[in-house]
Amino acid sequence: MNILAQTEEALKQEIAAAVMKSNLANEEELPDIILEKPKDKAHGDFASNIAMQLARIAKKAPRKIAEEIVNALDQSKASIEKVEIAGPGFINFFTKNDFLGQLIPTIIDAGEAYGKTNAGQGEKIQVEFVSVNPTGDLHLGHARGAAFGDVLCNVLDRAGYNVEREYYINDAGNQIDNLALSVEARYLQALDKEAEMPEDGYHGPDIIEIGKTLAEEYGDKWANADEKERLLFFKEYGLEYELGKIKTDLADFGVDFDNWFSERSLYADDKVSNALKSLEKGGYIYEKDGATWFRSTDFGDDKDRVLIKQDGSYTYLTPDIAYHQNKLERGFDKIINVWGADHHGYIPRMHAAIQALGYSKDKFDVKIIQMVNLFENGEKLRMSKRTGKAVALRELMDEVGIDAVRYFFVTRSNDSQLDFDLNLARSQSNDNPVYYVQYAHARICTMLKQAEEKGFSKEENYDASLLTAEKEVDLLKKMGEFPQTIADAAEKHTPHKVTQYVFDLASLLHSFYNAEKVLDQENPDLTKARIALMKAVRITIANGLLLIGVTAPEKM
RNA sequence: GUCCCAGUAGCUCAGCUGGAUAGAGCAACAGCCUUCUAAGCUGUGGGUCGCAGGUUCGAAUCCUGCCUGGGACGCCA
Numbered sequence A: 001m002n003i004l005a006q007t008e009e010a011l012k013q014e015i016a017a018a019v020m021k022s023n024l025a026n027e028e029e030l031p032d033i034i035l036e037k038p039k040d041k042a043h044g045d046f047a048s049n050i051a052m053q054l055a056r057i058a059k060k061a062p063r064k065i066a067e068e069i070v071n072a073l074d075q076s077k078a079s080i081e082k083v084e085i086a087g088p089g090f091i092n093f094f095t096k097n098d099f100l101g102q103l104i105p106t107i108i109d110a111g112e113a114y115g116k117t118n119a120g121q122g123e124k125i126q127v128e129f130v131s132v133n134p135t136g137d138l139h140l141g142h143a144r145g146a147a148f149g150d151v152l153c154n155v156l157d158r159a160g161y162n163v164e165r166e167y168y169i170n171d172a173g174n175q176i177d178n179l180a181l182s183v184e185a186r187y188l189q190a191l192d193k194e195a196e197m198p199e200d201g202y203h204g205p206d207i208i209e210i211g212k213t214l215a216e217e218y219g220d221k222w223a224n225a226d227e228k229e230r231l232l233f234f235k236e237y238g239l240e241y242e243l244g245k246i247k248t249d250l251a252d253f254g255v256d257f258d259n260w261f262s263e264r265s266l267y268a269d270d271k272v273s274n275a276l277k278s279l280e281k282g283g284y285i286y287e288k289d290g291a292t293w294f295r296s297t298d299f300g301d302d303k304d305r306v307l308i309k310q311d312g313s314y315t316y317l318t319p320d321i322a323y324h325q326n327k328l329e330r331g332f333d334k335i336i337n338v339w340g341a342d343h344h345g346y347i348p349r350m351h352a353a354i355q356a357l358g359y360s361k362d363k364f365d366v367k368i369i370q371m372v373n374l375f376e377n378g379e380k381l382r383m384s385k386r387t388g389k390a391v392a393l394r395e396l397m398d399e400v401g402i403d404a405v406r407y408f409f410v411t412r413s414n415d416s417q418l419d420f421d422l423n424l425a426r427s428q429s430n431d432n433p434v435y436y437v438q439y440a441h442a443r444i445c446t447m448l449k450q451a452e453e454k455g456f457s458k459e460e461n462y463d464a465s466l467l468t469a470e471k472e473v474d475l476l477k478k479m480g481e482f483p484q485t486i487a488d489a490a491e492k493h494t495p496h497k498v499t500q501y502v503f504d505l506a507s508l509l510h511s512f513y514n515a516e517k518v519l520d521q522e523n524p525d526l527t528k529a530r531i532a533l534m535k536a537v538r539i540t541i542a543n544g545l546l547l548i549g550v551t552a553p554e555k556m
Numbered sequence B: 001g002u003c004c005c006a007g008u009a010g011c012u013c014a015g016c017u018g019g020a021u022a023g024a025g026c027a028a029c030a031g032c033c034u035u036c037u038a039a040g041c042u043g044u045g046g047g048u049c050g051c052a053g054g055u056u057c058g059a060a061u062c063c064u065g066c067c068u069g070g071g072a073c074g075c076c077a
Helices: A003-021 A050-058 A061-071 A097-113 A140-156 A174-190 A206-219 A226-253 A263-268 A271-281 A317-329 A343-354 A393-400 A404-409 A422-426 A433-451 A469-493 A497-513 A524-548
Strands: A046-048 A078-087 A090-095 A124-130 A163-170 A260-263 A285-288 A292-295 A306-307 A334-340 A364-369 A372-374 A380-382 A418-421
Touching: A003 A046, A003 A050, A003 A061, A003 A090, A003 A097, A003 A206, A003 A469, A046 A174, A046 A497, A050 A061, A050 A285, A061 A078, A061 A090, A061 A263, A061 A364, A097 A469, A140 A163, A140 A292, A140 A334, A140 A364, A140 A372, A140 A393, A140 A469, A140 A524, A174 A206, A174 A393, A206 A226, A206 A524, A226 A393, A226 A524, A260 A263, A263 A271, A271 A285, A271 A317, A271 A343, A306 A317, A317 A334, A317 A343, A334 A343, A343 A364, A343 A422, A372 A422, A393 A422, A404 A422, A404 A433, A433 A524, A469 A497, A469 A524, A497 A524
Parallel strands: A124 A163, A124 A334, A163 A260, A334 A364, A372 A418
Antiparallel strands: A046 A090, A078 A090, A285 A292, A292 A306, A372 A380
């Protein structure tokens, strides 16, 4: 399946054998053989720095070592075409590219499955992301987290990990009480009654909308009702409304969760008190100033943290610890949280909690999504939910389109801040790289359609060895890297590598397209081979776009 | 003050488990449509990789210090 990786592995083994055969190092001294793919084609298909690494061990000049290795190398193995020693002692390998021909049938046969590997070996990973409080609209920052988390999961899944997506619903804390109070105020205001928004209230237009709807539906019924009952009703109403909107927005954005986890269920199942007991059993709990504290400093946190406040209520951290205990009890090998940059200070105490509960801190990983700065007409816009001036994900999807938004968000590394220019994103110009990639896909589709119309459809017996033009070989090599690229992106949690890859492949396609004619009546054999090549490229681009959650149009 | 992230071409960013001449898009300039979609291609110019030390055969990449920008340092969530 992963032909390129097989070739690379065979080559590594050959190098290792040659090193030992030349007595340059014994098995223990032998460093990891690193093969890199040189940027410069003149440096071959693979390059090894083994001679430099061995310089100290073997006490010889790197170039001399390289010579000895090359002499000991069995070039008949590992598809080696040519070996050169260059620079300070690099060994450059030029491989026979015959194996690349096998790639096309491999890709065409695999179809949508091309790119799959078992790199993750079924490791159970849970990714919790978005988890926005159900108190307002999803905005730009959330959208970035949603896109990142979703594509990360797609990539993990493709690379052979067993992935579960989860959303944590904060439906039990203070913020929900504030939601109830905000709804109450907006409801009363809708009835033209005096009402002030609570100090920490939610000022979004959605809450105003809820107030209006309630006023229309119930008149002043709730204005005269018992306050407790009224707030309880508003709380549930607001929660259902906000959560429903979040779910719809995310689904429309192409993000689906396997599990929506309710904070309330933690209380219902005594998870919170059980978590406190677990910490107490470990001796990490003490009383001070009328509050209950978690000694998180035992695990490197800056200061200890309050779990139960003076007034007897829990801090945010307490149910969150219970939640993470619950996650770990569910048997995941690893749990990943995707958080906004404003929560990064929360990491040390959570790491402390994980360890206090008796788990290795390696099981818990946090991906921080840096801020999104929104620009319009060259002006920076605020995106605070509380000001109500936020540009919502919904608005963005409507104006810019899902494809562009998703692609843009996973083009950059998660720990770089992102400038989002609304004007640029709105204008459907070629400034947006998503069109570039989609265009490559559409171009191929047109060619394949015409191939059929012109009677070139019977390409079953193509001869891949005819594909020797530089740009054809470039395409083949790039496609061969696809499974490894996904595996890398999964291992390093860098979904933007897939976006990068798909762009590069599209670029090679466009370049090829302009240099060579695919459908050539004069040259039926070459045409057959090139049609097969185009089919493989189309599949690879489509699979890459699928991972990003971007459509692969057949026409543009 | 402490901690986290960033600082790479005019702009937005890749590259960072150390490797050969530091890349892409946009912007600028010069070319390419009687031929499969010009939302494309080809070429040119553009860099003290924030600064200073260190580690080594070799540093944008690792270590230390400093500078700049952003964020976090609640018995808020």
